[in-house]
Amino acid sequence: MGTVSKALILLDLFSRSRPEIGLSDLARLAGMNKATVYRLLRELQAAGLVEQTEAKAYRLGPSVLRLAGVREATVPMREVARRVLRDLADTTGETAHLSQVQGERLVTFDYAYAPAHGTSVRMEDAEVLPFHATSTGLAVLAFADPALRARVLAGPLPALTPETPTDPGDIRDRLARIRATGFADLVGGFEADVHSLAVPLFDAAAACIGAVAVATPTARMTPVLRGLIVVSLFNAAHALCAGWGGFLPEDLQKVWADAV
Amino acid sequence: MGTVSKALILLDLFSRSRPEIGLSDLARLAGMNKATVYRLLRELQAAGLVEQTEAKAYRLGPSVLRLAGVREATVPMREVARRVLRDLADTTGETAHLSQVQGERLVTFDYAYAPAHGTSVRMEDAEVLPFHATSTGLAVLAFADPALRARVLAGPLPALTPETPTDPGDIRDRLARIRATGFADLVGGFEADVHSLAVPLFDAAAACIGAVAVATPTARMTPVLRGLIVVSLFNAAHALCAGWGGFLPEDLQKVWADAV
DNA sequence: GCGGGCGGTTCATTATTCAAACCATCGGTT
DNA sequence: AACCGATGGTTTGAATAATGAACCGCCCGC
DSSP, X not given: OOXXXXXHHHHHHOBTTBOOBOHHHHHHHHTOOHHHXXXXXXXXXXXXXXXXXXXXXXXXXXXXXXXXXXHHHHSOOHHHHHHHHHHHHHHHSSEEEEEEXXXXXXXXXXXXXXXXXXXXXXXXXXSEEOSTTSHHHHHHHHHSOHHHHHXXXXXXXXXXXXXXXXXXXXXXXXXXXXXXXXXXXXXXXXXXXXXXXXXXXEXXXXXXXXXXXXXXXXXXXXXXXXXXXXXXXXXXXXXXXXXXXXXXXXXXXXXXXXXX | OOHHHHHHHHHHHOBTTBOOBOHHHHHHXXXXXXXXXXXXXXXXXXXXXXEEXXXXXXXXXXXXXXXXXXXXXXXXXXXXXXXXXXXHHHHHSSEEEEEEEETTXXXXXXXXXXXXXXXXOOOTTOSEEOSTTSHHHHHXXXXXXXXXXXXXXXXXXXXXXXXXXXXXXXXXXXXXXHHHHSSEEEESSSSTTEXXXXXXXXXXTSOEEEEEXXXXXGGXXXXXXXXXHHHHHHHHHHHHHHHTTOOOOHHHHHHHHHHO
């Protein structure tokens, strides 16, 4: 593995639920030598991507904000995503989130909580999602490049709960059903007691780049709520693809229209 | 120089005014070998920090947004900065911007334009500012760690315009005056016909970490406007330091209070 | 169809990075 | 106060990864 990749792995260890990390912890988490981590951090620090607190712990630095500003000016995405997710959370009364494919991973890009409920599905600790154990992941797999699908199904499919789909054959069946209905539906595959629904998102070349989803506590799910969520997801996907110039495949649009 | 630093230099080449860059251009701009740049880009791409357009050009990738989200959740800064700069631009009717010290550089963090005028000072091409040729830089130098001051004054001080201060002795005099008045004032040092005023900003440890400034076309500057801008800058600095837990040195607060 | 630009690739040389051990320092425990 | 087990930070020869000149095929304008 290249040196640069190692440095970037370090950056990925920071998250909302773990925003500051010490040198030794960082080395342990990354599975790297402490000296290596230290040297990498010094370079990241010089570039402002990382900074040190008074307690010597490391955290992401101010440079990431500048880069994000440039990215947003280049491809405005966050803004429309925020608006749509906010709307989705408000109309469904549940947690909405949007995740993107990044290489072989599925990374949560943004999310919004409903103000209404005391309990809701939290996203702070779910910044990287498994393909096989989430409705988001299944929605993406169903419409993604077959090569990605094959790689994921060939890889390890750990059971995160007793409900997690782990059999490649079973998963392929589910993907066929998702293609037929236009949305993914999974109960308790990632966390017990979470029911989530997802629809895929596409870029300008009609390639599947992620999915938007709504997650609810299973106890609260009803047929009526489920219907509301599915329709809201269709609308959200339309708005998102329109907002950043993505292209919704014709046949999928038809499936959605028929479902409503 | 380390490999990681080279990769990060590549990231820094992207800006609002140059958001997409081809491989050869990138190699030329960075002064590196094309093969090297290509390899670095592939690693950056794998991490999602960079992506390729259909035309094979490179641009910043979606990962920077996730990192920025984490950073903002850790140290909320952008939000308060945006609000204060917006306010500053509105009340003065001129361009406001905030820049931060990052290592030996001065990097523009955010800016806001006044809606009023047809002409205004643009910031798109001024993402990295020289210390000696801007009011922002002088404000920072005046209150920064003496070591940084010494390094900057010992380094090259290129004249960007005929008005750029280039003599270390002259600059030291200016810095003394800035400490006495509490703000920096420079006419045409960075670009001809731009008059800019700046005040320093401090972190929780009372270290100078940047400056907030207002830039106007020289033709429009009047004593009245200048007074308005200076007072607005004092207020903005107060709001900013309060907003992110920074500490304004007592003596500087006194200087500002006396000046009003 | 030719020249010059592009993105991307190769490979021997060489410089950088690695891992394990080592310091100094801190806070709590015995 | 001596000790312990952490921490952040630094050094070392051995091994690995980065490097850059030359090279491809490709496309575009002439």
